[in-house]
Amino acid sequence: MPSAISLRKVEETAPALVDLYKHAGVSLTKHGLDSARAAVYLVLDYSGSMRPYYKDGTVQALAERVLGLAAHLDDDGRVPTVLFSTDIDAVDSVALDDHRGSVERIVSRLGHMGKTSYHLAMDAVIDHYLDSGSKEPALVVFQTDGGPISRPAAERYLCKAARLPLFWQFIGFGDPDSKQFDFLRKLDELPVPGRRAVDNAGFFHAGADPRAVPDAVLYDRLVGEFPSWLAAARGQGIVRP
Numbered sequence: 607m608p609s610a611i612s613l614r615k616v617e618e619t620a621p622a623l624v625d626l627y628k629h630a631g632v633s634l635t636k637h638g639l640d641s642a643r644a645a646v647y648l649v650l651d652y653s654g655s656m657r658p659y660y661k662d663g664t665v666q667a668l669a670e671r672v673l674g675l676a677a678h679l680d681d682d683g684r685v686p687t688v689l690f691s692t693d694i695d696a697v698d699s700v701a702l703d704d705h706r707g708s709v710e711r712i713v714s715r716l717g718h719m720g721k722t723s724y725h726l727a728m729d730a731v732i733d734h735y736l737d738s739g740s741k742e743p744a745l746v747v748f749q750t751d752g753g754p755i756s757r758p759a760a761e762r763y764l765c766k767a768a769r770l771p772l773f774w775q776f777i778g779f780g781d782p783d784s785k786q787f788d789f790l791r792k793l794d795e796l797p798v799p800g801r802r803a804v805d806n807a808g809f810f811h812a813g814a815d816p817r818a819v820p821d822a823v824l825y826d827r828l829v830g831e832f833p834s835w836l837a838a839a840r841g842q843g844i845v846r847p
Contacts, residue, residue, distance in 0.1 A: 616702065630678055634678055637830060639832065643679060646675065647731050651779075684699045692721045725759035728764070731772070752786035760793065774806060775807070777809075781814055790809045
């Protein structure tokens with residue numbers, strides 16, 4: 607099965623993303639996902655400590671990399687995007703044909719950057735997915751630079767969401783040695799089946815300068831755990847065969 611959006615279409619609508627599209631394709635093939643179909647979501651931390659990453663283009667770069675991946679998995683050329691802090695700041699999208707400055711346009715309409723509340727962002731993704739009527743599984747790229755203000759709520763939502771066809775790939779920005787990320791490592795290891803029907807989450811740290819992570823490495827980390835989740839979710843009837 608060919609990619610959801612062809613190379614030619616990407617060349618016509620988003621020529622600046624062609625290299626990203628190619629790197630993503632290599633990673634998907636490596637992990638046995640070259641014929642996979644999935645909805646792709648992007649969740650972005652809009653807490654105050656994230657300000658430098660918005661200002662220097664790091665968040666925009668992540669959005670474009672996720673678009674390059676999504677073009678292989680979903681055919682609408684858009685990635686639903688949730689920005690969160692203390693509450694939900696925006697539910698919008700980034701698109702292949704309008705990707706330049708897309709994050710800045712969303713942020714320009716927003717107000718104060720708050721704290722970090724994972725579970726509200728997870729709830730927004732779940733609502734969007736259920737409302738969309740999608741029959742495909744979803745890969746949720748969830749970016750953050752720290753732990754949540756309510757750890758029990760984040761755990762509870764992740765465990766409840768394990769019965770839905772959603773895989774949560776968390777990606778950390780910032781100091782890899784920060785204790786802020788201990789919670790995400792714990793979240794990634796919540797027991798199955800004791801707490802979750804399947805292992806529905808992964809975590810990797812992109813460091814203090816995420817743009818320095820090579821595209822090939824980033825894509826391998828974004829999709830590396832997706833195949834094992836797909837197999838487990840199909841075995842449990844969470845994802846259709």
